[in-house]
Amino acid sequence: MTHGLGYVAVAGQVTVVAAGAPLLTGWMRQVRARLEGRAGAGVLQPWRDARKLLRKEPVTPVGTGPAFRAAPALLAATAAVAAALLPLLSTDTPVSGHADLIVVVALISLGTIGLALAGLDSGTAFGGMGASREMTVASLVEPTLLLSVFALSIPAGTTNVPAIVAGAIHQPARLASPAGLLAVAALAVAVLAETGRIPVDNPSTHLELTMIHEAMVLEYAGPDLALVEFGAQMRLTLLLGLLSSLFVPWGIATGPSWTALVVALVLFVVKLTVLGALLAAAEVFWAKIRLFRVPELLAGSFLLALLAVTASYFLNGAP
Amino acid sequence: MSAIPAALATAVALGGAGAAAGLALPYRPRVPVVGVLTAGVGVAGAVAGAAALSGNRWAAVCSGLVPPAGAQVAVDALAGLFMAVAGAVVAAVAVYGIGYAAGRGSGGLGSRTAQAVLPLFALSLVLVPVAASVSTFLLLWEVSALGSLLLVLAEHQQHASVRQAGVWYAVLTHLGLVLLLAGFSLFAARAGGETFTALRAGASGVPAGVRGLVFALLALAFTSKAGAVPLHAWLPRAYPEAPGPVAALMSAAMVNLGIYGLVRTALDLLGGGPAWWWLGLLAVGGASAVYGVLQAAVASDLKRLVAYSSSENMGLVLIGVGACGLFASHGDRPLAALALAAALLHVVNHAAFKALLFCAAGSVQRSTGLRDLDRLGGLRSRLPVTAGCFALAALGAVALPPGNGFVSEWLLLQSLVHGRQVPGVAVAVALPLSVALIALSAGIAAAVFVKALGVGFFARPRDRRAASAREAPPLMLAGMALLAVAIVALAVVPGLLGDGLDRAVGAVGLPGTGAVSGGGARVRLAGISASLSPLWVVAALTAAILPATGLPRLRGRRGRRVNARLWDCGGGAPTPRMTYTATSFAEPLQRVFDDVLAPEQHVDVTPVRESAYLVRRVRFRHRVPDRIEHRLYDPVLRALAGAGQAARGLAGGSVHLYLGYGFAGLVVLLLALAVGW
Numbered sequence: 001m002t003h004g005l006g007y008v009a010v011a012g013q014v015t016v017v018a019a020g021a022p023l024l025t026g027w028m029r030q031v032r033a034r035l036e037g038r039a040g041a042g043v044l045q046p047w048r049d050a051r052k053l054l055r056k057e058p059v060t061p062v063g064t065g066p067a068f069r070a071a072p073a074l075l076a077a078t079a080a081v082a083a084a085l086l087p088l089l090s091t092d093t094p095v096s097g098h099a100d101l102i103v104v105v106a107l108i109s110l111g112t113i114g115l116a117l118a119g120l121d122s123g124t125a126f127g128g129m130g131a132s133r134e135m136t137v138a139s140l141v142e143p144t145l146l147l148s149v150f151a152l153s154i155p156a157g158t159t160n161v162p163a164i165v166a167g168a169i170h171q172p173a174r175l176a177s178p179a180g181l182l183a184v185a186a187l188a189v190a191v192l193a194e195t196g197r198i199p200v201d202n203p204s205t206h207l208e209l210t211m212i213h214e215a216m217v218l219e220y221a222g223p224d225l226a227l228v229e230f231g232a233q234m235r236l237t238l239l240l241g242l243l244s245s246l247f248v249p250w251g252i253a254t255g256p257s258w259t260a261l262v263v264a265l266v267l268f269v270v271k272l273t274v275l276g277a278l279l280a281a282a283e284v285f286w287a288k289i290r291l292f293r294v295p296e297l298l299a300g301s302f303l304l305a306l307l308a309v310t311a312s313y314f315l316n317g318a319p
Numbered sequence: 320m321s322a323i324p325a326a327l328a329t330a331v332a333l334g335g336a337g338a339a340a341g342l343a344l345p346y347r348p349r350v351p352v353v354g355v356l357t358a359g360v361g362v363a364g365a366v367a368g369a370a371a372l373s374g375n376r377w378a379a380v381c382s383g384l385v386p387p388a389g390a391q392v393a394v395d396a397l398a399g400l401f402m403a404v405a406g407a408v409v410a411a412v413a414v415y416g417i418g419y420a421a422g423r424g425s426g427g428l429g430s431r432t433a434q435a436v437l438p439l440f441a442l443s444l445v446l447v448p449v450a451a452s453v454s455t456f457l458l459l460w461e462v463s464a465l466g467s468l469l470l471v472l473a474e475h476q477q478h479a480s481v482r483q484a485g486v487w488y489a490v491l492t493h494l495g496l497v498l499l500l501a502g503f504s505l506f507a508a509r510a511g512g513e514t515f516t517a518l519r520a521g522a523s524g525v526p527a528g529v530r531g532l533v534f535a536l537l538a539l540a541f542t543s544k545a546g547a548v549p550l551h552a553w554l555p556r557a558y559p560e561a562p563g564p565v566a567a568l569m570s571a572a573m574v575n576l577g578i579y580g581l582v583r584t585a586l587d588l589l590g591g592g593p594a595w596w597w598l599g600l601l602a603v604g605g606a607s608a609v610y611g612v613l614q615a616a617v618a619s620d621l622k623r624l625v626a627y628s629s630s631e632n633m634g635l636v637l638i639g640v641g642a643c644g645l646f647a648s649h650g651d652r653p654l655a656a657l658a659l660a661a662a663l664l665h666v667v668n669h670a671a672f673k674a675l676l677f678c679a680a681g682s683v684q685r686s687t688g689l690r691d692l693d694r695l696g697g698l699r700s701r702l703p704v705t706a707g708c709f710a711l712a713a714l715g716a717v718a719l720p721p722g723n724g725f726v727s728e729w730l731l732l733q734s735l736v737h738g739r740q741v742p743g744v745a746v747a748v749a750l751p752l753s754v755a756l757i758a759l760s761a762g763i764a765a766a767v768f769v770k771a772l773g774v775g776f777f778a779r780p781r782d783r784r785a786a787s788a789r790e791a792p793p794l795m796l797a798g799m800a801l802l803a804v805a806i807v808a809l810a811v812v813p814g815l816l817g818d819g820l821d822r823a824v825g826a827v828g829l830p831g832t833g834a835v836s837g838g839g840a841r842v843r844l845a846g847i848s849a850s851l852s853p854l855w856v857v858a859a860l861t862a863a864i865l866p867a868t869g870l871p872r873l874r875g876r877r878g879r880r881v882n883a884r885l886w887d888c889g890g891g892a893p894t895p896r897m898t899y900t901a902t903s904f905a906e907p908l909q910r911v912f913d914d915v916l917a918p919e920q921h922v923d924v925t926p927v928r929e930s931a932y933l934v935r936r937v938r939f940r941h942r943v944p945d946r947i948e949h950r951l952y953d954p955v956l957r958a959l960a961g962a963g964q965a966a967r968g969l970a971g972g973s974v975h976l977y978l979g980y981g982f983a984g985l986v987v988l989l990l991a992l993a994v995g996w
Contacts, residue, residue, distance in 0.1 A: 054871055058879040061886070063779055065699050077863035084859065098855055102729055106719045107856075113719070113769055120773030120899065123696075124887040128899020131773060135766040136907040142765065143758035146732075150754055154739050159732075219886055223871035295911040302755075309751040313739055 005256040009090035012265065017083040017241065020269070021233035022046035024240075024276050029204075031280035046233065053226035061219050063123050071118035072224050075231030078111035079238055088241045089264040090253040091162035091169075099161045101149040104242070105142065108194065108235065112138045115228070119216030130215025133291060137193050137200060137212065140298040144190040144305045151183040151308035152246060161245070168249045175247060179315060182308035184247050189301035191243055193294070195236040198283040200294050210288065237272065240279070244271040323377040323394050326367035330406075330445055333359040337438025346425040353434045354417030354794075357441045361413055364406025364445030371399025372819030378451065391452035391514050396822035397587070398448035400663060401579045403819075404670045405444040405572040407805065412571075413441065415678050415798025416564035418791065419685060426476055428562040433473040437565075440466030444572045448579055453503045453513040460499070460576070464492045467573055470565040471557045484556040491553040495540040499580075502536030505529060506588075518588045530589060534596050537584050538603075545577030545633040546626075547607040552948045555614070558626035559690060563681015566622065570629045571674035575666050578636055582659070586644060586827040594745055597644035601749050604637030605756035610915075610947065612760045615767045617909050617916060617943040619692045619901040621683060624771055625676045628716060631760055632669040632724075636662045638753050639731050642738065645749070647829065649741045654734060656829040660820050661730035667816065668723045668809055672715035675802040679709035682791040682799070683775070687784045692771065692901035697780035701788045706776045708799045713768040715806055718761050721857045723810035729851055732757065763908070770904045779895045811854050902941070909943065918943045 026043040033040030060069065085099040085107075093099075112134065119131035153159040155174050156167045168174050193200040196213040205211045217228045245252060251267035253260035289297065337356035344352055371377070371394045382389035394402070416437070420428040427433070443463035450456035468489055475481040507513040509529055510521025522530070543550030558566045581600075585592065611630025618624040639662025646655035682705045683698060684690050699706040714722035735757075738750045780786040790796070808815060824830075887893050909916055923938040969980075 058872075059883045060879060060881045061884065062882045063885060065777060067699075067773075067777060073864050073867040076867040077860055080863040080867070081856075081859045097850055098852055100729075100851055102732060103720060103851065103856065106725060107860075109765060110719045113717070113765055116769050117773050117777065120769070120904075121777040122885060123778035123895070123898045124885055124893050125897045125899065126888060128774075128778075128904065131769065132899060132904040132907055135769050135904075136911065139762040139766040139908065140911070142762035143755065146758035146761070147751075147755055150732075150736055150751075153736055157737070159736060218888060221886075227867065227871055291907070292910060302759075306751060306755050309754060310748070313747040313751055 005258070005261065006090070006093040006096075009093045009253065009261055010084050010095055012261070013086070013088045013090075013093075014080055014083045016265065016268065017088070017234055017237050018080065020272070021230065021237040022050060024237050024272055025233045027273060028276045028280040031277050032284055035281060035284045046229070050226045050230060053229075054223050056222035058223050059221045061122065064219065065121050067114070067117040067121040068219070069224075071114040071121075072220065072227035072231060074114035075111040076227055076234060078107045078114075079231055079234035082107045083234070083238050083241075085161070086238070086242055087162040087165045087245055087252055088268055089261060091166045092253065092255055093162070096160070096162040101153060101159045101161050101164070102146065104161065105145045105149060108145075108239070109138065109142055111231065111235065112194070115213075115216055122219040124219065126215045126218050130212055130217075133212040134216055137294060137298070140295055140302065141190050141193045144186055144298065144302045145194070147302065147305035147309055148183040148187040148190065151179050151186075151305060151312045154309065154312035155179070165245050165249045165252060166254055168246070169252065169254060175249075177311075177315065179308045179312040180247075182304050182311060184243075186301045186305035186308060187243060187246070189297060189304075191239040192279075193298060193301075195239055196232070197236075197279065199286045199289045199297070202288045205288075210291075212291075240272055240275045241268070244268070244275060322370040323367050323375055324379070326363045326370065327392075327394075327446075327449065330360045330363035330367065330442060333357075333363060334438045334442030337441075338435050341433075341435030341438065342431060346429060349425075349431070349434050350420045350429050351417050353438060354413050354420075357416070357438045358410045358413035360438060360441045360445060361406045361408070361410030365403050365410060366406070367394065367445075368399045368401070368403025368406055369819075372396055372403060372822060374818075374822060388452060388454050388513060390450075390455045390458075392449045392455065393451035393515065394449055395826040396819065397579070397582065397826035400667070400819065400823040401448040401575055402445055404575060404667055405448075408568065408572045408670050408674050408802075409441040409444060411798050411801040411805070412564045412567045412674060412678065413437075413798075414801065415567070415681075415795050418794030418796070418798065419562065419564050419681060421794070422792065423685075427474040428470075428564065430473065433470055433562075436466050436469045440470060440568065444568065444576070447576050448583075451515045453507055453515075453518075456580075457496070457499065457503065460580075461496060463573060463576065464496065467557075467561075467565070467569050468492065471561045471569075473562050473565065474560070478560065481560045484553075484560040488553040488557040491543065491550060495543045495550070498536050498540035498543075502533050502540065505536070506533045515583075515588060519590070522589050527593070530592060531596070534585055534589060534592055535599075538581060538596070538600065541577040541581040541584070542600075542603055542607075542633075542637065543577070544580070545574045545637070546611075546630045547577075547603050547633050547637055548610050548630070549947050549951055551607070551611075551630050552945065552952055554630060555618075555623050555626050555945065558629070558677070559620055559622035563678060563684060566626075566681065567674045567677035570626065570677055571670040574629060574633055575670060578633070578640065578662070578666055581637075581640060582663075582827060586640075586647070586659070586829075590828075591644060591647045594645060594648050594743070597641045597648060598745060598749055600637055600641035600644065601753055604634045604639075604641055605753055607631065607634030607637065608760040609634075609756050609763075612763045612767060613912055613916060614943075614945060616763050616770070616912075617905050617918070619905075620690050621692055621695070621771060621775055622677070622680045622690050624692070624767065625673070625680055628676070628764070628767065629669075629673060631764065632665065632673070632716075635728065635731065635757060635760070636665050636669070638662075638757065639665060639734070642731075642734060642750070642753065643829075645746060646734075646738065646741055649743060649746065651741050652829055654737055654740065656824045657730070657737075658734040659824050659827070659829060661727055661734050663820060663823055664730060664813065664816065665724070665727035668715060668727045671723060671802060671806045671809055672712040675708055675712035675799060675806060676716065678795070678799050678802065679705050679712065682795055683709075683788075685795075686788040686791060687782075689782060689784055692775045694782035695775045695780070695785045696778045696782075696895065696898065697785060698776045698788060701780075701786075702776075702790050704796050704799070705791060708803050709776060710772055711803055711806055713772050715810065717765045717768045719765070721810055721853060721860065723806050723813075726810070726813045726851065726853055728757070728761065766905075766908055770901055774899065774901045774904055778898045781895045781898070781900070811857060813853065915946070916943050917946050917949075 030040040116131040119127035156164040201212040378393035384390035546554040615627035643658035718724040718728040925936040
């Protein structure tokens with residue numbers, strides 16, 4: 001496990017998530033634009049935006065404190081650590097012993113909490129509103145995430161993600177079980193909510209009354225804003241990557257081999273491109289639902305996850 | 320081998336000296352002397368506990384102490400764990416308490432009564448786990464109950480609401496004592512002895528029905544002490560009204576006694592039981608966890624919020640204990656040991672972060688005179704150390720890495736995940752539900768503490784008193800710093816507890832897990848491929864944050880412009896009144912859980928006399944009552960009040976009537992004797 005290739009795989013995962021996150025967002029915007037009959041700004045636009053923002057003057061608004069300044073870095077850092085932990089390219093990495101799904105879910109929540117505190121820290125009404133809405137959604141998403149994690153870890157007998165993924169590669173029947181399918185549905189809704197996509201939140205809105213994520217980060221400007229946007233894009237990439245690793249695990253390297261790693265990289269990019277295109281296409285046809293209908297959606301996904309866990313217990317329970 | 324009795328004797332001597340000093344000394348030297356002696360009690364208790372955790376045992380009979388049977392004492396690793404936790408909390412909080420009580424005159428916590436009771440209460444917290452017979456246990460238990468009651472009432476002259484809280488606390492804690500007396504009497508009578516050794520030996524001979532009744536009575540009393548629903552109503556009243564250090568002692572050390580009693584009696588003395596006991600405990604734990612955290616989510620009183628969070632965390636611990644018993648009743652002893660280890664580790668972690676939360680809340684209340692989150696705000700620049708401590712403790716309370724609560728919740732979840740090995744439909748239904756409830760409470764806890772920290776400490780002050788707050792005195796900060804160090808240690812190297820935790824689990828006859836292996840920073844489960852290394856998570860996060868903060872700076876060509884105006888969507892310079900308050904922050908969550916919380920809203924519209932269409936005044940009132948209390952306690956209280964009113968008719972003042980009552984009473988008694996014999 002302590003071979004050099006493992007480190008390459010971890011570095012590759014972080015790099016591909018970091019470098020690919022803006023591209024995935026650009027790709028999704030481009031797909032949406034084309035489906036809506038617009039030309040679109042091109043896949044590279046988020047990178048161009050980031051470059052523009054990074055050149056601007058850093059600003060610290062009056063009345064904000066340490067939470068406001070630390071949140072962007074925390075958001076990006078939690079996403080990077082989670083990217084290193086998840087088996088996106090290889091299940092055989094030096095950190096795979098630490099790659100616990102509960103830790104990954106908790107790291108993602110930590111980023112959310114950091115941003116919500118930053119929203120409150122600014123002391124503006126919009127910041128507070130965004131934080132309040134974000135935490136309401138997050139407090140209902142976290143249980144769903146944890147429960148679907150459990151549904152998946154019960155047949156594998158562990159919460160260790162590389163072990164779950166490796167098990168699924170060797171026994172594909174696990175994925176087609178009722179528990180697995182229910183868990184996919186629950187996890188997909190949770191991912192939509194956690195990344196602030198339609199129908200829970202509109203990522204491109206700037207209409208104050210409807211926004212959640214944007215309301216929290218209104219006060220950010222320049223390099224800080226670039227980091228916040230970048231962190232959000234990384235989370236989207238990461239969570240879509242998690243979905244693809246858990247439910248379409250084929251192609252992920254399970255041993256130390258350069259070819260397997262390259263194949264895994266290519267397949268990862270293909271999977272994310274397809275997933276991103278599907279999500280973007282779906283968003284064209286969906287409308288954002290009212291904030292107070294969101295809990296109904298999340299309660300539904302929570303129930304799905306609970307059913308998945310119960311099904312896992314009953315179907316795999318008796319040894 | 321002699322470390323335990325020596326440390327205990329020191330604790331008793333220091334406690335007695337502290338009580339005497341509290342009574343005898345004048346105000347100025349009273350607070351520091353009593354504080355130092357109380358801290359000594361804590362240190363001695365922690366030393367005794369640590370000695371017991373490192374494998375020593377000690378037992379003694381002091382026949383002269385409690386007249387009829389003599390005081391029986393015994394220390395094993397389980398008692399040692401609770402003694403060490405209580406001792407450590409007492410030591411840190413006593414230091415904090417010197418700063419809290421000093422300089423505020425001889426009212427409140429500095430008063431003669433409070434200062435005399437404080438060392439005795441601290442001593443009782445350390446000594447309850449030492450008791451090895453029913454009479455000794457109940458005596459010490461009652462000392463701690465009365466001590467805490469007197470301390471809760473310490474500030475009764477400053478706030479009128481303290482008295483009401485005191486009445487609630489007195490009634491409920493003594494209701495618990497009545498249940499304990501009933502349960503223990505029944506148990507002792509059937510087992511043929513009141514020492515724990517006799518009970519342990521005689522438990523197997525007690526009929527199953529009686530054992531069940533004993534368990535139900537004791538479990539009700541102990542969960543009430545732990546603040547679990549439904550007998551939790553004292554908790555959100557007593558904690559907010561108690562002075563800061565007292566609330567910290569009660570929430571971090573006294574509630575643990577409930578858990579200790581439960582583990583000691585149910586798992587050790589009764590030797591486990593059928594599945595329904597444990598399913599009941601799981602239900603109580605799950606209900607407390609979710610109900611407590613929901614009430615915390617809608618609370619806008621900072622100390623009430625922290626108090627309800629105790630309910631939540633004790634619920635999680637009870638889930639762990641319940642799962643342990645459930646697994647043990649199905650014969651899976653290694654898994655039972657894991658669940659109990661998780662529960663005990665959570666007791667330790669909860670004690671650390673809850674003591675710090677209450678100390679920080681006490682510091683806020685002391686410097687601002689406010690507990691209402693809606694009026695606080697902006698404290699991070701005025702009380703930087705307090706705010707930092709609150710943030711650290713809150714990170715532990717939301718159970719996210721790198722906080723200390725994460726490690727124990729992780730262990731708890733692991734034990735439940737692996738519960739699938741245990742056969743049985745009840746298990747297959749109960750465990751997923753428990754996981755769901757833990758997950759839900761963890762999710763809402765995040766919102767709760769974001770609210771407490773974000774609204775109370777960040778943004779800008781909404782009240783003059785919050786705006787002019789000054790940082791707490793150095794001794795309060797020192798006490799909080801001690802707790803903060805403990806939290807960091809528990810978060811990063813939980814392995815420090817390692818073998819001690821295993822021995823504590825072993826004390827109830829379960830095999831050790833080796834989960835939190837000796838001295839290491841890694842949590843690894845034997846036989847299960849799961850491991851967690853908190854130190855590694857901290858290192859990875861630090862390694863990732865550094866480039867994330869550094870890289871954007873490299874590209875930035877200009878220096879940082881500080882003190883720019885807030886944009887606020889072009890509105891600019893929002894006033895403090897425009898910021899989100901705790902009530903508004905919690906509103907969406909409250910709406911989501913409308914059916915559970917049943918909030919009450921009253922809108923009174925007063926029109927002008929001339930026209931109903933012209934409004935003179937609109938009054939809006941909104942509150943979220945404790946619903947369990949409303950449904951469970953109010954009818955009982957109403958019935959009691961009604962009975963009291965009706966009984967007044969009996970005493971009409973006529974002597975003839977009273978003589979008649981006496982005669983009727985005699986006749987009834989004679990009839991009863993005639994029929995009964």
